[in-house]
Each structure stands twice: as structure tokens, then as C-alpha cells.
Amino acid sequence: MKVVRLGVIGLGNMGKGHLNYIAKGEVKGVEVTAVSDSVPDRLQWAKELLGGQVGVFEDPRQMMDSGLVDAVLIATPHYSHPELAIACFERGLHVLCEKPAGVYTKQVREMNEAGGKANVKFSMMYNQRTNPLYVKLKELIDAGELGEVRRTNWIITSWYRSQSYYDSGTWRATWAGEGGGVLLNQDPHQLDLWQWTISMMPKRVRAFCYFGKHRDIEVEDDVTAFVEYENGATGVFVTTTGEAPGTNRLEISGDRGKIVIENNTLTFWRLRVSEREFNKQFKGGFGEPECWKCEIPVKGSYPDHKGITQNFVNAILHDEPLIAPGEEGIKGLMLSNAMLLSTWTDNWVDLPIDEELFYEYLQERIESSVYNKEAQTK
Structure with missing residues (x-):
């Protein structure tokens, strides 16, 4: 793999922020190839930002199953983080999850267990x-x-x-x-x-x-x-x-x-x-x-969010150690x-x-x- 094909789920404030710096080429070795959101206007915004060369999906699982992505950045409301991450792990997709890991540790522990069984990279967006x-x-x-x-x-x-x-x-x-x-x-x-x-x-x-x-x-x-x-x-x-x-x-x-x-x-x-x-x-x-x-x-x-995203990409491409391993999200x-x-x-x-x-x-x-x-x- 020379370039990580990234899908982004959730195009609210954080999702748009991540998409903007990736679209500007500020993270090396990654290309956004698909996006998912339940709001059509947000999907249209992403298509225009990325020049139309992107798959758009209202259903995140359809995006996961599309064959267009190797990794997924989850930037959705808190409750859905573990559920979506587990769905990615079941499909062999790498995951970068926005904070917090979830709302309650019971669901996050289930996410960690699923991540541990999958042969993928799993990181939290602990940019600080x-x-x-x-x-x-x-x-x-x-x-x-x-x-x-x-x-x-x-x-x-x-x-x-x-x-x-x-x-x-x-x-x-x-x-x-x-x-x-x-x-x-x-x-x-x-x-x-x-x-x-x-x-x-x-x-x-x-x-x-x-x-x-x-x-x-x-x-x-x-x-x-x-x-x-x-x-x-x-x-x-x-x-x-x-x-x-x-x-x-x-x-x-x-x-x-x-x-x-x-x-x-x-x-x-x-x-x-x-x-x-x-x-x-x-x-x-x-x-x-x-x-x-x-x-x-x-x-x-201070590379901030871009630093974690670059580290995540490097971990996939070059096995670089993760700065914020996903399983550590349960601690905070x-x-x-x-x-x-x-x-x-x-x-x-x-x-x-x-x-x-x-x-x-x-x-x-x-x-x-x-x-x-x-x-x-x-």
C-alpha cells in the first residue's frame, strides 16, 4: 500500500475540519476516497471540496462495504463511536476515532476487545x-x-x-x-x-x-x-x-x-x-x-490534529508506533x-x-x- 484510502464518517464541525486539512495535502500518504453523513448538503459540500472524486454514502456501512476505503475516521456523535468502530474492525478496516472513545466504559471495552481481535491500526484523536x-x-x-x-x-x-x-x-x-x-x-x-x-x-x-x-x-x-x-x-x-x-x-x-x-x-x-x-x-x-x-x-x-492523523497514516504504511493507541481511550x-x-x-x-x-x-x-x-x- 502506497496511499491510505480514507473514508470519513460524520461531516459536522470536526469532520469538516479534518477533511479540509487533508484536502489541502497537509497529511502525506492519505487520500479521502469516500465520505458518509445523513445530511445531503454535507455530502454535496464534500464532493465540491474534493473535486467530485469521492464516494458519498448516507449509510456508513455501505461506505465500509464499498471497497473504496482502507481506513475510516469516525467523527460522529459520541454514542455511535464504539458501534461504528466495531463495524469497521469486523471488515478489517483501520480506525481513527474522534474523542471521546464513547459515553460509557462498558461499550468502549467491547470496542477495545473487537479492535484487539482485528489485525488493524486503531488510534484515538488525542491531538494534545x-x-x-x-x-x-x-x-x-x-x-x-x-x-x-x-x-x-x-x-x-x-x-x-x-x-x-x-x-x-x-x-x-x-x-x-x-x-x-x-x-x-x-x-x-x-x-x-x-x-x-x-x-x-x-x-x-x-x-x-x-x-x-x-x-x-x-x-x-x-x-x-x-x-x-x-x-x-x-x-x-x-x-x-x-x-x-x-x-x-x-x-x-x-x-x-x-x-x-x-x-x-x-x-x-x-x-x-x-x-x-x-x-x-x-x-x-x-x-x-x-x-x-x-x-x-x-x-x-505542535501539529495538533494533523499530527495524530499523520501518525495514524504512518502506522498503516510504515508500522510507526501510535501516539494515541485506541485502546487507551477507555482511561480518560x-x-x-x-x-x-x-x-x-x-x-x-x-x-x-x-x-x-x-x-x-x-x-x-x-x-x-x-x-x-x-x-x-x-
């Missing part, structure tokens, strides 16, 4: 894993520069959304239409990076989610979560779509200091000796380890599911979560969802 800031952070932690991680704190409140944003689609911010709020729509990247950069998942979560606190919506728009890790470390995750101005600050403390990412800068407050060693030897009462403030140079470009979703389940049960939630219990609680909310009721009346 290509951001040099987080690449450098992971590199420092993996190399032991920070020592053992002791605390993680992420305040990500820069996701401001007005009521008009939510009113722009009847499916938005509903349990039946979208499956969640800020945790599922805005935060999948941060939840992924939170565990990816430190190579640790929490062992349990206690969260407080507020539903429709700032906007007239069904789902969570304000969240504060506390987590505990197996090594005794703790963490806090704070997010909302109703705060302005917002903050995006990640702070990770370890035995050898702390690292902060804020305002596109990575700062390392590095201890000359580890806190553990200082505490063992210091006898002077008041005092603390000598600390150096280091502005860490972060080099390299596990965190958001745990936060919701903790709120619904008003208790701690151990990881991995009780997937059947989460599914039951979610189904209750889907049944009473405004979007579901509107669909039933049509």
Missing part, C-alpha cells in the same frame, strides 16, 4: 498528546526528574460556553443526545493527559458534579473531583463551562520538586536534594530544601464515568468502576432526557 508542553512533561516524569509523584492538580475552567452555544442544537448537553457535559465534551483531552503524563490511574475517586448549575442544561457543567493513587499520591480536578475568565493550570508535585504548566510555559521548581533525603538529614527545625526555579525550554512544533472515559458515578451514589468509587451500575444510572437519565422525549414525539 502532540503538544510539546505535555510531551516534555511526560519525558521529565518518565526520566525520574520529578521523583515519585505525590500530588496532581488540574484547574481547567477555560471552557466557557454561553447558553446560546447549548441552544444551537437540541442534542447538546442532554443525556440522550450527548451523554454528558463538560467531562465528556470539553475535558476528554485533559482527562487523558492527566493520566498519560504521569503513567498512573487513580485507585479511587470522590467527586461532586453539578448539573445545570450555570446553564439551562441537563448535564454536568461544574465539577470538583478528588482522587487517590496506589502510591499514596492524591489529586484534584476542577472544571466548568460557566466561569470567566477561566484558568488552565496543571501542577504536579513530586519528591524532587514541582512542575507547573500554565500560559503555554513549563516551569520546574527543582529541589537540589529530594524532599525525602532532606527530611531524613535536616536537624535545624525550620527549613526546607534549596529550590531552583527552572524555565524548561520546550522545543518543537473511566475517570469521567467515575466522577459522575461518585456524584450519583454520593460515595467513593473504586477504579475500575462498576460498569453495570454506571450503565443503569445513565439509562435512568436517558429515559427522562428532554432530547429523548422530543425524539419520541416525532
